Structure formats: structure tokens, C-alpha cells
Amino acid sequence: MADRRLREAARWVALAAAVAVLVIFVVAQRQSADVSYGRSPSTSAGVTEGAAGELSDATVPSAEQMTAMINKTDVVRLPGSVARWDEDRVRAAMGAERMRILVAPPGLDKAERDRVRDVRDATIRVIGTEVTGGAYQATGDSLDDWRAEFAAGDVTNLLITLIAGLREQPPPADADGVRWREPAAAEVAAVAAQLRRTGLYTAPGATLTEVPGQNAFPGREPLYVAQPRQSSDAPLVRYGPALTRLFPGRPIVELHGDWIEYHGPDAGDFAEVAAAGFYAQFGDRLSRYAYPQANVLGAYLGRVTDVRYAGLFDRPLPYRPADPLRVALPVLPWLFVACVGVFFALSMRSLLRPLRRPRARREHGTPARLAGLTALAVEMSALTDSRSESALTRGITALTAARSALDDDLPETHVRSLLTDAEADLDQAARLLPYPGYRPADYLRERLA
Known part of the structure; x- marks a missing residue:
């Protein structure tokens, strides 16, 4: 009886485990696939206009005033404008066609940008370094274009490309980038001394006063050099190579206006991939807004972190504890199948037991003997008197115990022992009856015959 109850409990426990595994597996399917080496902690959440300090104090006149200004001269530069270009090359690209260019400052809000675009007499409009005209907008597509645009405000290549589109001509080859x-x-010594003290050098005119809290270079303390946007008329000062020699093994992050360069360990392709990904995504916003350098640097460091977590350059990744659910998910379907298999195996054992047990024991005659002695006890119960009643009662008790033992799959010897005791008691009761033929040996022989 105890073994039977244990099997029943194991069967239902297996079924409950299968159901639990199935529920966990189905609920876990809400998780998204992760194909990177780790999940980058950087974020690129969108913000509403003006919430990131990208709007400046610059304003523009009314559309009527700007129209009057553009009708007096071919190029109108509004106060605060930063875009510059090679006038000879742009004039040569225009040819004999007259084109008017309206240049506005960066950081205008939407209403002010709309006023600039409402100036119909302007052939080309430049807001910050965003170049548009007609149905076209010219954007950079290489590191040289972005470097010239964001480090020096040079939009020569963009203007020439747009002019070629307006004239329905193929654009000429791009000019060289910044020098x-x-x-x-003495310049290196002054910058290096400040870097040793604070890790940050801010040149006059730059806006970076504090480094964003980004762990883009774990295990290495980076150094930052911030310079303002410079004129393309003179060569730009690049401190990165000189500082790399002074601070070997230290990452050097150098800002020129909105242009950011990385120097130091593993620069090479890593720096190009990080810069290309950053300016391809944010170049359009940087061209028309006036973000503080701290905001630009924070977004750039987030992109560096993303590139590191992508595992493209075999850089050491920060330790991330394993998610036990993700590790266990591939095993759950097999565990479900195993639990269901155990349940059905135990269920089939219970269903097939009545079919297998009589066949297995018929060879020993135990079921037939039990049936015959039971029939004998039933007949004798109607004939007993006070002398044979106690022996018959003992025999019936032994038969009941034998049937229970047979149902519980107890050992065969135990069942036969109970039947022997029952047969002895019934034989004793039969000898006390006044009727022949009720002794077990005679009754079973006649029953089988």
C-alpha cells in the first residue's frame, strides 16, 4: 500500500513540475533576443527640444526683413553664424547662375528656423552648418566631411554638392579636409601640466568644464582636451599625438568644437568606427543646434561604450553576472518532456497493472486459489454454528488480507502464506460441519474439475 501511494505521489509531482516548467518557459518568451557580448549601459533616449541646452540666445529677423536683405546682396550672414566656405570654389560651382545664400546661427528654435525657410528668395539656406536648398539637403558622409563641418564650420563640400544638385549636374570631387x-x-607643456592636475584642459572659448560620468574606458583613466570651433583659414592644433607620447597607455579624447577625436591605446579602426557611428547618427542634430560640449562628449562616450560592448575589437568587457533564467531557457523544453514522460509512465503502470498481474501469477495458481477459497468461505458462512464460527471468521480475515496483499503487489510468498493460513482455518471449520465436501482440498479439486 505504501509503495502504491508513493508512486501516485510521484506521478502527480511530475505533472505539477511539467506544468510549472511550461508556464516559466512561456512567460520567459517576453524577453528580447540579445546578440551582443553584453548589454551596454549607455542610453540614447530622446529628449524634447530645448531640454539638452541645444538652443542658443540667437534670434533672426522677420521673414520680410530677411527677404529685403537677401535681395540687396547674394550672401547674407546673420549675427552668430558659424558656417564658412571657400568662396572661390563655391562661386566656380555656381558658374554664371546667380544664387543667393542666407546663413543663420545654430541653436534656433523651430519657429525661428521656419522663418528662415520662409525666405523664398534665398536659393540656399544654411542654419548652423545644415545646408538646404529647394527640395535638397546636403549632409556629410565621410569622416573628412564631418571633421571639416564640426571642427571648423567648413561647409564648402556641402555647398558644392547642393549646388550641383540644384543645377542637375554631377558633383565634383570633395576638397581636402581641415589642415x-x-x-x-610650450603649448604641449601648458596642456600637459593642466592634465596632470585635473585630467581636463579647457582652452579659452571652449565650453567643457566637467567630464560626463561615463565609464567608456574601464581600467584606464582618460585625459580630455577641449578647444573651441576654430577657423578653417589656419591649421588646427592637434594635441593628441604629442600627448600620447607623454602619457603612454592613457586614452586621449580631444574636442575641436563639436568634433571629437580619440587617441591612445587601440585607436586605429576603433576610433574610426566610434566616430563614424556617432556622427552618422547625431550629425544632423549637431549641424543645426548649439549643444554644449559636455552634452556632445557625453553622447560620444556612450557610443564608445556601445562599440566596446559589441565586442568588435576584442576589448575586455566588464563583468556581468550570468542571468540564470537565460541560461536555463534551452533546458526547460527538455525538462518539460522528461516530467511528462515520467507522469505517463507511472500512469500506464497503474492502468496496465490489472492486466499484467493475473497473468503473471496465474502460473502459480494464486489468484485461482484465492477465488476458490473465497467461494468456499461464502458457502460455509451459511452453514456454520457456534462451534465452527470462530475458525471460519479467522479464515475470512486471512482471505481479506491475502486479497489486499495481492492488490498491493506484495511478495508472492507473503500472499501464499496468508492463503495457507486461511485454508487451514477453513479446513478446521469444515471438519466441524455435519456436511461432507466442504474441506478445502476436496472443494478446490471439485471446483477445478
Whole structure:
């Protein structure tokens, strides 16, 4: 009886486990697939206009005033404008066709940008460094274009590309990007001294006063050099190579206006991928807004973190504890099948037991013997008197115990022992009856015959 109850409990426990595994597996399917080496902690959540300090104090006149201004001269530069270009190359691209260019400052809100676009007599409009005209907008598509645009405000290539589109002509080859020069020893010494003290050098005119809290270079303390947007008329000072020699193994992040360069360990392709991804995504916003350098740097460091977590350059990744649910998910379907298999195996055992047990024991005659002695006890119960009643009662008790033992799959020897005791008691009761033929040996022989 105890073994039977244990099997029943195991059967229902297996079924409950299968149901629980199925529920966990189905609920877990809400998780998104993750194909990177780790989930980057950087975020690129959108913000409403003006919430990130991208709007400046600059304003523009009314559309009527700007129309009057553009009708007096071919190029109108509104106060605060930052875009510059090679006038000779742009004039050559226009040819004999007259084109008017309206240049507005960056950081205008939507209403002010709409006023600039309402100036119909302007052939080309430049807001910050965003270049539009007609149905076209010219945007950079290479590091050289972005470097010239965001480090020096140079939109020469953009203007020439747009003019070619307006004239329905193929654009000429792009001009060379910005020019660089190595800093003088005194310049390097002044920057290096400040970096040793604070890790940040801010040149006059730059707006970076504090480094965003981004862990883009774990295990290495980066150094930051911030310079304002510079004119493309003179070569720009590049401190990165000189500082890399002074601070070997330290990441160097250098800002020129809105342009950011990385120097230091593993620069190479890693720096190009990080810069290309950043300016391809944010270049359009940077061209027309006036973000503080701290905001631009924070977004750039977030992109560096994303590139590191992508595992493209075999950079060491921060430790992330394993998610036990994700590890267990591939095993859950197999565990479900195993639990269901156990349930059905135990269920089939219970269903097939009545079919298998009589066949297995018929060879020993135990079921037939039990049936015969039971029939004998039933007949004798109607004939007993006070002398044979106690023996018959003992025999019936032994038969009941034998049937229970047979149902519970107890050992065969135990069942036969109970039947032997029952047969002895019934034989004793039969000898006390006044009727022949009720002794077990005679009754079973006649029953089988």
C-alpha cells in the first residue's frame, strides 16, 4: 500500500513540475533576443527640444526683413553664424547662375528656423552648418566631411554638392579636409601640466568644464582636451599625438568644437568606427543646434561604450553576472518532456497493472486459489454454528488480507502464506460441519474439475 501511494505521489509531482516548467518557459518568451557580448549601459533616449541646452540666445529677423536683405546682396550672414566656405570654389560651382545664400546661427528654435525657410528668395539656406536648398539637403558622409563641418564650420563640400544638385549636374570631387599642425613645445607643456592636475584642459572659448560620468574606458583613466570651433583659414592644433607620447597607455579624447577625436591605446579602426557611428547618427542634430560640449562628449562616450560592448575589437568587457533564467531557457523544453514522460509512465503502470498481474501469477495458481477459497468461505458462512464460527471468521480475515496483499503487489510468498493460513482455518471449520465436501482440498479439486 505504501509503495502504491508513493508512486501516485510521484506521478502527480511530475505533472505539477511539467506544468510549472511550461508556464516559466512561456512567460520567459517576453524577453528580447540579445546578440551582443553584453548589454551596454549607455542610453540614447530622446529628449524634447530645448531640454539638452541645444538652443542658443540667437534670434533672426522677420521673414520680410530677411527677404529685403537677401535681395540687396547674394550672401547674407546673420549675427552668430558659424558656417564658412571657400568662396572661390563655391562661386566656380555656381558658374554664371546667380544664387543667393542666407546663413543663420545654430541653436534656433523651430519657429525661428521656419522663418528662415520662409525666405523664398534665398536659393540656399544654411542654419548652423545644415545646408538646404529647394527640395535638397546636403549632409556629410565621410569622416573628412564631418571633421571639416564640426571642427571648423567648413561647409564648402556641402555647398558644392547642393549646388550641383540644384543645377542637375554631377558633383565634383570633395576638397581636402581641415589642415592640422603639431603644437609647439610650450603649448604641449601648458596642456600637459593642466592634465596632470585635473585630467581636463579647457582652452579659452571652449565650453567643457566637467567630464560626463561615463565609464567608456574601464581600467584606464582618460585625459580630455577641449578647444573651441576654430577657423578653417589656419591649421588646427592637434594635441593628441604629442600627448600620447607623454602619457603612454592613457586614452586621449580631444574636442575641436563639436568634433571629437580619440587617441591612445587601440585607436586605429576603433576610433574610426566610434566616430563614424556617432556622427552618422547625431550629425544632423549637431549641424543645426548649439549643444554644449559636455552634452556632445557625453553622447560620444556612450557610443564608445556601445562599440566596446559589441565586442568588435576584442576589448575586455566588464563583468556581468550570468542571468540564470537565460541560461536555463534551452533546458526547460527538455525538462518539460522528461516530467511528462515520467507522469505517463507511472500512469500506464497503474492502468496496465490489472492486466499484467493475473497473468503473471496465474502460473502459480494464486489468484485461482484465492477465488476458490473465497467461494468456499461464502458457502460455509451459511452453514456454520457456534462451534465452527470462530475458525471460519479467522479464515475470512486471512482471505481479506491475502486479497489486499495481492492488490498491493506484495511478495508472492507473503500472499501464499496468508492463503495457507486461511485454508487451514477453513479446513478446521469444515471438519466441524455435519456436511461432507466442504474441506478445502476436496472443494478446490471439485471446483477445478
